[in-house]
Amino acid sequence: MSTTQKVFSEKIKAKTRELGLLDCGISRAERLEEEKPRLERWLNQEMHGEMGYMARNKDMRLDPRLIVEGAQSVISVLLNYFPKEQQHDSEAPVLSKYAYGKDYHFVLKDKLNALLKFIQDELAPCNGRPFVDSAPVLDKAWAAKAGLGWVGKHTNLISVEHGSFFFIGELIVDLELEPDTRVVRDYCGSCTRCIDACPTQAIVAPRVVDARRCISYQTIEQKGELDESLQGQFNDRVFGCDICQDVCPWNLKSEAHQEPDFEPHPQLMKLTLKEWQEMDHPLFNELFRKSAVKRTKFEGLKRNLRFIERASSPGESQSPEE
Known part of the structure; x- marks a missing residue:
């Protein structure tokens, strides 16, 4: 590896820090052979x-050179979203921490586009594309390959330094850079806190999540009505779920983000149970105008609210043990 490529890699990492990113790692753009059997088994x-998009473009998902012509390097970045405050009303429906502020797709993609422009203007001419959950890219696999952490038993990437409350993005470029050689070993050990804590038993084996049972999937991705067999098991989660991360000992390392775009609407954190239940369309639009919550739409959020309200109503549902 040439001195120039090493210098370029160092300057790119320095720029990511300037952009407010938590960490950065670089990998060679090559086929992810080890991921293929795991992906196929999960899909089968x-x-x-x-x-359905997970089953499409499997080859692209495994080989970034099929997404970006001439790709030589995958730059993986992390962006912290751990909030400064939690929701005030302990009885209110619970919103996933990542959805408190502006939709991360836009925030992180803007930073990756700024990074690409920096590379093109300051380092070398190149072509590249940023990716934030928007194309067939296995972000956790690439981040682990770049030495940013390991994939925990809950299937989230865990960083030794930062825990797991962060977003992952990639910039795939046709520029050869010095790759990181750090390998972070699996520090989960015999711990099963995430598996034990999942109220719907969605983590069916270490590093295997059945999305159909996952609260995040049900409250965000699921079309139509929610799975009645999971009634009473959502623990008041109305959009997304952080339970498996909340119980992870590595998240004792989490520190509050410094990203202005992730600051919640002033009214959001103060919403009471009654205000959630009585939320109308105008209030929804006001609170979640730029939020990821817009993905589920007003009707979807009301559906989720009805589902957890029924679980808390006497005689409406029983726990699986009853």
Whole structure:
């Protein structure tokens, strides 16, 4: 590897820090051979549910050179979203922490586009594309390959330094850079806190999540009505779920983000149970105008609210043990 490629890699990492990113790692753009059997087994067991896009473009998902012509390097970045405050009303429906502020797809993609422009203007001419959950890219696999962490038993990437409350994005470029050689070993050990804590038993084996049972999938991806067999098991989660991350000991390392775009609407954190239940369309639009919650739409959020309200109503449902 030439001195120039090493210098380029160092300057790229320095720029990511300037952009407010948590960490950065670089990998060679090559086929992810180890991921293929795991992906195929998961798809064959239909654990992706209605997420049909997961079964499409499998070859692209495994080889970034099929997405970006001439790709030579995958730059993986992390962006912290751990919030400064939690929802005030302990009885209110629970919103996933990642959805408090502006939709991360836009925030992180803007930073990756700024990084690409920096590379093109300051380092070398190149072509590249940013990716934030928007194309067939296995972000956790690439981040692990770049030495940013390991994939925990809950299937989220865990960083030794930062825990797991962060977004992952990639910039795939046709520029040869010095790849990171750090390999982070699996520090989960014998811990099963995430598996034990999942109220719907969606983590069916270490590093295997049946999306159909996952609260995040049900409240965001699921079309139509929610799975009645999971009634009473959502623990008041109305959009997304953080339970498996909340119980992870590595998240004792989490520190509040410094990203202005992730600051919640002033009214959001103060919403009471009654205000959630009585939310109308105008209030929904006001609170979630730029939020990821818009994905489920007003009707979807009301559906989720009805589902957890029924679980808390006497005589409406029973726990699986009853």
